[in-house]
Amino acid sequence: MTHSNIKSNLLTPTNEDTLGPYYPISLCDNDSMDLTKIRSGIINEPKGEKIIINGCVKDINGELANGCLLEFWQTNSDGIYRTPDNETHPDLDPWFIGYARNRTPDGNFTLTTIKPGINEELNAKRAPNITLTIFSDGIMRVVTQLFFEDESSNENDPLLRSVPEELRSRLMIKNDGQNEEGIKTYKIEIIMAGEKETPFFDDFAS
Amino acid sequence: MTQYGRTIEIGPTDNTSNERTPRHPLHLIPDSARASFAPYAPYNYGINPGEADMTRLAAGRPRADGDPIKVTGTITDQFGRPIRNSLVEIWNANKHGRYTHIEDQSGLPLDPNFLGIGRTISDENGNYEFWSIRPGEYLARPDIGRWRPKHIHMSIRGGSSRLITQMYFNGDPHNDADPMRILMGDNFDKNIGKEYDTPGKEFDCGYQFDIVIGGKNPTFFENDIA
Numbered sequence A: 001m002t003h004s005n006i007k008s009n010l011l012t013p014t015n016e017d018t019l020g021p022y023y024p025i026s027l028c029d030n031d032s033m034d035l036t037k038i039r040s041g042i043i044n045e046p047k048g049e050k051i052i053i054n055g056c057v058k059d060i061n062g063e064l065a066n067g068c069l070l071e072f073w074q075t076n077s078d079g080i081y082r083t084p085d086n087e088t089h090p091d092l093d094p095w096f097i098g099y100a101r102n103r104t105p106d107g108n109f110t111l112t113t114i115k116p117g118i119n120e121e122l123n124a125k126r127a128p129n130i131t132l133t134i135f136s137d138g139i140m141r142v143v144t145q146l147f148f149e150d151e152s153s154n155e156n157d158p159l160l161r162s163v164p165e166e167l168r169s170r171l172m173i174k175n176d177g178q179n180e181e182g183i184k185t186y187k188i189e190i191i192m193a194g195e196k197e198t199p200f201f202d203d204f205a206s
Numbered sequence B: 001m002t003q004y005g006r007t008i009e010i011g012p013t014d015n016t017s018n019e020r021t022p023r024h025p026l027h028l029i030p031d032s033a034r035a036s037f038a039p040y041a042p043y044n045y046g047i048n049p050g051e052a053d054m055t056r057l058a059a060g061r062p063r064a065d066g067d068p069i070k071v072t073g074t075i076t077d078q079f080g081r082p083i084r085n086s087l088v089e090i091w092n093a094n095k096h097g098r099y100t101h102i103e104d105q106s107g108l109p110l111d112p113n114f115l116g117i118g119r120t121i122s123d124e125n126g127n128y129e130f131w132s133i134r135p136g137e138y139l140a141r142p143d144i145g146r147w148r149p150k151h152i153h154m155s156i157r158g159g160s161s162r163l164i165t166q167m168y169f170n171g172d173p174h175n176d177a178d179p180m181r182i183l184m185g186d187n188f189d190k191n192i193g194k195e196y197d198t199p200g201k202e203f204d205c206g207y208q209f210d211i212v213i214g215g216k217n218p219t220f221f222e223n224d225i226a
C-alpha cells in the first residue's frame, strides 16, 4: 500500500473551533496550578526544585488576553513525562503529574511546579521545557514550548534549534529572583500576535 | 528548506480573532521533539450522575425552557479507532441565547432551570450522548449586527487534550456569516449535527455528531487504561 493510499483512507477531522468567551469556570475546579501538590492536603512532594512561574498572555495591542484556557505539560525533574509508555519507568515520580489547566480571567497566570529535567536515556538532547497550549475566543488552539534562560542544554535542543535564532529569546522563561520563602521565581510573557509574537508550532502538519 | 506549517487565518468580522491570531506562520516541530507536544491529562473526572442531562438541574427538577434535544456521536481518531474514556465537556446558551457564565453581560433572560454546563465520558466504543436545550442564537457584534448562530460548545479531553469544537445546526440563517464557519469552508459539514427523529421520546429530536480528532496527538488513546 502506498503512502497516498493510506492518506486517502483517513477520516477528515472535525474542525477545531474557538473556545468562545464563556468556557465554564467550574470545569477547572478539579485542575490545579500547583503541580507540587498531587492532591490537596498531602504531605508528599515531588522530587526536584520547586519553582514559581508568573506569566501573562497578551494580544496584538499589548493588552492582557482575558478568558484564555491554558494547559501546561512538562516532565518531572528526571525528564520523564507521565504517559502510559512510561508507567513502569523507574524514574517516574509518583508524586508528580505534570499537567496543569487553568482559565485565566484576566490573562495573568501563576504556575507552581518543579523545574523539569533532562533524561539522558529517553531524549538526551531535549532541554528542560514546558508545553503550553492556549485556547481562546477568536482563535483555534495554539501551542508552544517554553524553555529556561541560562540552561546550557538549550544550545542542543532540536526544537529551539529549529526556530530562527532571533526568535528564541521569546520562548525563554526568565529568572525573576525568589519569593519571601526562598522559592525561585520566573516570568514569561506570551504575545499571541504582532511584532513581538511568540513562536507557535504546527502540531497538525508536523 | 521549509520550516513553516500553516498560517492561521483571522475570522472575518471577529475582533478578538484579529487581536489574538498569530500573524507568523506556525513553526514545524522536528521529529525528535514531536512526542513532547501531546499532553496526557490525568483522570480526575469525578462525574456526578445526571451531568449529561442538561435539560434539568437535577433529576426530579422541572425541565428548562425550550426544546429538549439529544446529542449522540462516536469519537474516533482519523483511522476510525474509537477514543474511549474521553471526557466530553459541554456548554451552551439557553433558549434565549444567554449563558449562565458570570462574564455574559448580554442581559438576555436567564432560565432558573438551566445551567448550560454538562459532562459525559465516551464509552468502550467511543460513543457519547447527552441531553440539552436547543440553544438560542445571540448577537455577537451589536455594532455591525452580526449574530452567532445556534451552537453547542464541546471540549474533548482525556488521554491527550486536543479538541475544542462547536456543533452547529443545519439551516441556521446566521451560519453563513459566522467568522469561524467561513474559515471552515466546505469542511463546515463536519461540524453540523445530523438531525434524526426520536418518535415517542420526551425530547424534541436527536443530533448525530461524530467527532474525528485529527493530527498525531490522539496516539495515547491506543493504550487501554485500566
Ligand SMILES: [Fe+3]
Pocket: A020, A022, B148, B151, B153
Ligand atoms: Fe458560544
